[in-house]
Amino acid sequence: MITDWGFPDFDDHEGVHLFSDRDSGLSAIIAIHSTKLGPGAGGVRFWHYADHRAAITDALRLSRGMSYKNAMAGLPMGGGKGVILADKPGAEVSTTQLEAFGRAIESLGGRYVTAEDVGMSEERMKTVATQTRHVSGLPVAAGSAGGDPGPVTARGVYLGVKAAAKRGLGADSMAGVRVAIQGVGSVGGGLARLLAADGAKLTLADVNAERAKSLAAELGGEAVDADAILSLDADLFSPNALGAILTEQSIATLKAKVVAGGANNQLATRQDGHRLHDAGVLYAPDYVINAGGIINVGLEYLGLGDRSEVDARVERIPTRLIQVWDESDRTGDPESEVADRIAQELIGR
Numbered sequence: 001m002i003t004d005w006g007f008p009d010f011d012d013h014e015g016v017h018l019f020s021d022r023d024s025g026l027s028a029i030i031a032i033h034s035t036k037l038g039p040g041a042g043g044v045r046f047w048h049y050a051d052h053r054a055a056i057t058d059a060l061r062l063s064r065g066m067s068y069k070n071a072m073a074g075l076p077m078g079g080g081k082g083v084i085l086a087d088k089p090g091a092e093v094s095t096t097q098l099e100a101f102g103r104a105i106e107s108l109g110g111r112y113v114t115a116e117d118v119g120m121s122e123e124r125m126k127t128v129a130t131q132t133r134h135v136s137g138l139p140v141a142a143g144s145a146g147g148d149p150g151p152v153t154a155r156g157v158y159l160g161v162k163a164a165a166k167r168g169l170g171a172d173s174m175a176g177v178r179v180a181i182q183g184v185g186s187v188g189g190g191l192a193r194l195l196a197a198d199g200a201k202l203t204l205a206d207v208n209a210e211r212a213k214s215l216a217a218e219l220g221g222e223a224v225d226a227d228a229i230l231s232l233d234a235d236l237f238s239p240n241a242l243g244a245i246l247t248e249q250s251i252a253t254l255k256a257k258v259v260a261g262g263a264n265n266q267l268a269t270r271q272d273g274h275r276l277h278d279a280g281v282l283y284a285p286d287y288v289i290n291a292g293g294i295i296n297v298g299l300e301y302l303g304l305g306d307r308s309e310v311d312a313r314v315e316r317i318p319t320r321l322i323q324v325w326d327e328s329d330r331t332g333d334p335e336s337e338v339a340d341r342i343a344q345e346l347i348g349r
Helices: 052-072 095-106 122-128 150-169 186-197 209-219 248-253 270-278 292-302 307-314 317-331 335-347
Strands: 015-021 026-034 044-047 078-085 178-182 201-205 236-239
Touching: 015 052, 015 095, 026 052, 026 095, 044 052, 052 078, 052 292, 052 335, 078 095, 095 122, 150 186, 150 236, 150 292, 150 307, 150 317, 178 186, 186 201, 186 209, 201 209, 248 270, 270 335, 292 307, 317 335
Parallel strands: 044 078, 178 201, 178 236
Antiparallel strands: 015 026, 026 078
């Protein structure tokens, strides 16, 4: 008998593992969605959640997204995700907690491979790697696959944004295209710099308002409050912060005709993909457009190529997006549904 265990986002996950370590104070979750194509790969994030249920839900959604992302990127890897719980906003993860998390990964016998995500860094991943070899995104020599996945994710999102602008706006160039970017950390900030070089008109927002203002001043753009960016009068909205920001309420205020960004799990519910489609908004499914980082660290872990191979695979992200958009046009189904269907076929679910 199949049950969702009281979590609507449980999707026949192979395992949901809860870890605690009294000595270090670690509380962590590792969700493994699928290992049909290979080890469940996906980053670990350090984050404060309202409660444990919210943390488990995030791990479930993110691990499923990693299964789909890895399949669509052509990687022989499944989907997993790690979450280390912060006990309060702004808390710091300790060395002993990172070591305990590494031992938790090791206990899974290679079924989960971790890498850097929100709240983590290369240095923190090096600490995790002292306890397990199932870690990627570690510092590497120039020209090698691996290292910080953020800039590679940003490059892939940039290529996807250009493809989406051409498809949804008829723009052969980003010059003059009004782009509203939510979140200007490693990915969103990298994207902003690439688009600014192309002459795009940028409006930026971040929960760290000073960071958004500083980058806007650097790039000749504007900065607005975080709660104003989504409803801005823009051509393209690019979410690059946390997920579940496309809801029934926010979609109703959306003025942009294209949504393309690097945040994971942008749709709050499956129905929100239908809402975007019904509103005539072209959507770039998040786990297709933001695959650059996992391509980078996946090839590092698997030993399947160098940086030139990473770059070649990232360049193919627009091709996969076009496949999704073409199928959506042919069937009339939302882009989100089409992408899920293709990914499920690749995984064999």
